[in-house]
Amino acid sequence: MGQKLSAVKKTAAQQDAETGKRADDSLTSLKDLRKLRGELLQLIVGDDKDPHKLSINGMMWADTLVRCGVDMQGDGIASVIQQIYGQWAVGQTAIGIESVISNSLKVLFSTATGNSNQASKCSIAVGDICMLLRIDVLLYTYAFTSEELAKVTKNVVVVPTVLSGIDAANLNESVLRSQFSFCYGDANEEMQKGILDQLVSAWTPYVRGPVEPPSNGLTG
Helix, strand or coil: CCECHHHHHHHHHCCCHHHHHHHHHHHHHHHHHHHHHHHHHHHHHHCCCCCCCCCEEEEEEEEEEEEECCCCCCHHHHHHHHHHHCCCECHHHHHHHHHHHHHHHHHHHHHCECCEEEEEEEEEEEECCCCEEEEEEEEEEEECCCHHHHCCCCEEEEEEEEEEEECHHHCCHHHHHHHHHHHHCCCCHHHHHHHHHHHHHHHHHHHCCCCCCCCCCCCC
């Protein structure tokens, strides 16, 4: 799952003075990268006019994860990401998003041009009060090439995440199903069924309309 910056900085401090200082300077600059990537994603989500994404009511939460020395299979850090937004997303959708992130990281690591790569992902999920959520993630990977950094860590993954509430009242089922297919098309059949059932179940109360009370057969 990789190491936090603080842990890598401790390793850098154990090198000789000059190497340690250069490595520490480079690692410190990652804090600026974390801030910039997080701000970039919030701007993208806040001004998103993509008709293929579900409309949102507003952003609810944002954070940026930074990990160094990440396994190129991506499973470990995907699990960490899932734990972070697991406080919001529940059930099959939370499991599905972890699978999506893991697969995306594997692709990023294997298709990097030069020493970096990036991709954006947009997923839909269900919260613990059956609220429909949109989770936007901006994945960025960078393999270190400097000799100083190579001695303490091999790469960094920066993952800003923005969680927003979906405008479920103005959402129709065909759009929901289309977005589901776009987000979870790579999941296995059993997982897809579980995710779709959870999404439709959470969406239905928004559009079903008021329930009439049962009649007692009396007239006023």
